[in-house]
Amino acid sequence: MDIQPILASLRKHKIPAALIVLEIALACAVLCNAVFMIGQRIGEINLPNGMDEQGVSDIRVVGTDPKLAADDVPRNLAVLRQIPGVTAAAVINTLPLTNNGWNSNVGTEPEEVMSKGSPNVATYLLTSGGEQALGLRLLRGRFFTSEEFADSKLGDSYVPTAHVTLVTQSLAERLWPGQDALGKQIWIGKEYHFTVVGIVANVLRPNQNGEGLAAFHWSMFLPLSPGPGGFLNDYVVRTAPQDRARVIDAAKQKLAALSPNAVVRGISFTDIRDKFFATTRSMIWMLVLVCVVMLAVTAFGIVGLTSFWVGQRRRQIGIRRAVGATRAHIMQYFQTENFLLSSAGVAAGMMLAFGINLYLMQHYQLDRMPWYYLPVSAIALWLLGQLAVLGPALRAANVPPVVATRDG
């Protein structure tokens, strides 16, 4: 197809042509960034979590007398373990994605807690059997021994007296890049240090701490035996997925009967996860909606302008048909024209998209957009343009040659 005549004709319709190019450029720029944001959020929602998400439920008992915890906790655990279907139960200070943060700044040497660059790490305190109750996946090393649980007390501090810890794979790589983390020491401040005895699959933290997605997997686990203190509120109960609802009901009932003064709530971990990402999910749907509507508006704009200019050129089309152009030639003419305009629009749009991404990176917590979003959006808009031009191009192809002989 010869593009010379198309360019010549476009030169005569500079303004409508420029408008189509502009519209496609804007749509391309917005689409790139919106799709990128959607992709990032989907990545967030699908973050892996190295525990038995389907089997874990959380029974939260709050409002009991913290002084009695040393007796209450073992009693409650014994009751929970008797419920049919419960394969493991333990108490933990907080659970992933509950927004109930419990963080420590840690280092590989004794140092001030807040010194520059010391990573902020989610700290999970588990009672005996907690690894099985959560369904942690051990990658290397071992879990805690019963002596290690028994030796660890909380006392009046936020940090237990334990000397061993399990760390997630991401945290191990962050603290000792390229080295074997087993046997190494983690320090909290100048006083507390823990030997890494095991490395577990990445477990998410209770909340994001503003250090980006990589930090979302920085978690460590410490053993703890129940003692006085108000922090051991979350009873983790593991079951088969189909037993979950029944076990939660039974557990709530039994624990409420044991502590009539307490407030007892039960929730499955899948619900915890859904709740945590609910706003992210609604943002995804909003972005998708805007993209779809925006593409529709752009497509209708192209249809409108092209129809107009098919109408304006009926005579020219008639003449071409009269001197031997086939319907296919006419179709091709408009399709090629649209392809040229789309290409110009997409080229400008990709630059604009890049610029917008730079702006967003400066003003929001957004990463650099990977390059492949640009060609993908470009192809989407090319296709959209071709789809939009199909109707007007067909109408143009149906212009009978006899139009050439008529006036006007």
Place this chain on the structure above:
Amino acid sequence: MFGYYLDLALRSFKRNRVLTALMVLALGLGIGASITTLTVLKLLSGDPLPQKSARLFTAEIDPLPAQGYVPGQTKPPWGNLMPYTDAMNLLQAHKAERQAAMALTQAKVTPVRAGEHPFFSDAVMTTADFFAMFDAPFEYGGGWSAQNDDDRARVAVIASFLNDKLFGGKDSVGKMIRINDHDYRVVGVLKDWSPQPRFYAVDLGGRSYGNGDAVFLPLKSARADGMDPQNVSCWQTADIQHLETSPCVFVSVWVELKDASDAAAYKTFLANYVQQQISLGRFQRPEVVFADLMKFLALEQVVPDDARLQTNLAFGFLLICIVNTVGLLLAKCLRRSREIGVRRALGATKAAVFAQFMVESGMVGVAGGALGLVFAELGLWGIRHQPAQYAHLAHLDVSMFIATFVIALIASLIAGLLPAWRACVVAPAPQLKSV
């Protein structure tokens, strides 16, 4: 002439129904999206206490050790959270008209009626000036006194929704309410009070938007009864049984000042206080932030990024809709070259033709605005069904209602400029020749 142009515009719309409908629809969608996100953004970045926010201030100090401190760059790491000791020192100095320290907690409320289960409520542990300083309106009774604070009196102010729940909405002043297994005497019941954003809760571990708190207790009394602050950060080994004397932050201080000169004086006082603590060896970092309410909200970036991103996106979308409208208006007007030629030949000036087309695009704008209003209501309805904290607050107010039409009119007039200009430069003669 205006009436005549309106009539012409209507005729032109009737001739190209589909094209007109497309224009109005696109503009309506763009306007609807923009107004929806703007309404949310306005709600989120609003002034919680417009009548006095300029006179309310909060202080940020930095109790961390010297290690890692870069003068001029390191900001207080925990917002306006500060150690209990410093909060009490600032309060006792009485350098402001009013001053209060506060922390959030979860209060277990046990209903007196048999058979009802205890439940947890959002609670504020604070000091006497809180209510007067923040203009919290009372339905019954009032706040407590500074004496009550010092005496660790078990007194409480409750929100109207808790009063409805526990006492059926009747005047409950003097009645007892069981909080964390201790009896507190109700001294006041608030009217509906939930400033948005919840400025005082921002750094205290509470949500930044949404329902107001249910229970207000004297800080010392609540702490003595073992109620733990929602957000505690420690920079050294801490004794959690004695947070008040531990190297931890968990309270914030707000003060009310008369005017700018008082604010300047208070800032000096605060800086001097920190210097004094440095010379005593308690502090190492002299950095101080003293901000009024709105500046504090800006510093803490209370408005979620997502809301601002959505607004940017919506305006990008509106821009596309405007370009789209320019294109379609232009197509329509070029198709009418002959009509314009006739009008010009019969004596219409360029200005008249220009005005005619601007009226036409203005009408598209008004129609787009009306449709945009429908879309905005639809969008806000959708937002209200979202899981966000602020969701239920998203309603269109009068100013946004007016803004809808102003934006629609401006958008359509901008869109109309180019087509109208093209229309008025049509030369009459060639158009007439071919008729």
